[in-house]
Amino acid sequence: MRHQTVATGGAFPAGSSSALRLDPHSLPVLFDAHDQRADGSVRHIELHRERVVLHRALRGMRMAINVRVSDFLGVAVRGLDDAKMLVLAHRDPALSIPLCVSADRVEIDTAWQMWSAIFGLPQLPEEKVREPAPRRRRHNAIRERRPKFLVRRRAGGLLGDAGLYHGEREIIARD
Known part of the structure; x- marks a missing residue:
């Protein structure tokens, strides 16, 4: 197995030569990446x-997580302050894998195409900065006491003349 050891530490300062560049044609690759929780x-x-x-230690407990490449969503571009990062994107952001970091947009585009072709995964568009979702309504205390349709109903007594009959004979059924 070939070893490419590269330490990644999040965003790289401008003009930094320690950018992450993995070669997709030299797989398998072993490298180190930044993980805040490890x-x-x-x-x-x-x-x-x-x-x-993925090998990491969490509070002294060592673990290895084996994930199939087909379980990843695709190859995505993420924006950093002064560069772009190419990642193997997973539903769980903690399992996303950095593949390339560079300030050169052409280099990122060619690497994006190569990694996507090698893994057979789609190229995911760059994520825009999203606003947080609106807060969900908190638990309503009255909801547990009354059914939902009763909470929506108006109080009685507003029927007006709709419930009164005038000028008709009343039919009463006797036993």
């Missing part, structure tokens, strides 16, 4: 054509 803020990643293995 011990030492580092996780070790083994990247193969059909699987990804």
Whole structure:
């Protein structure tokens, strides 16, 4: 197995030469990536054509997470302050894998196409900055006491003349 060891630490300063560039044609690759929750803020990643293995320690407990490449959503571009980062995107953001970091847009586009072709995953569009979703309504205390349709109903006594009959004979059924 070839080893490409690259330390990634989030955003890279302008003019930094320590950008992450993995070669998609030299798989399998072993490298280190930044992980805030892991011990030492580092996780070790083994990247193969059909699987990804994440090694990290969390509060002294070592773990290895094996994820199939087909379980990833696709290859996505994420914007940093002064550069772009190419990631293997997963539903769980903690399982997303950085593939390339560069300020050169042409380099990111060619790497994006190559990684997408090698893994057979779609190219996901760059995510725009989204506003947070509106807060959900808090639990209503009266909801547990009365059924929902009764909460919506108006109080009685507003029927007016609709419930009164005038000038008609009343039919009463006797036993």
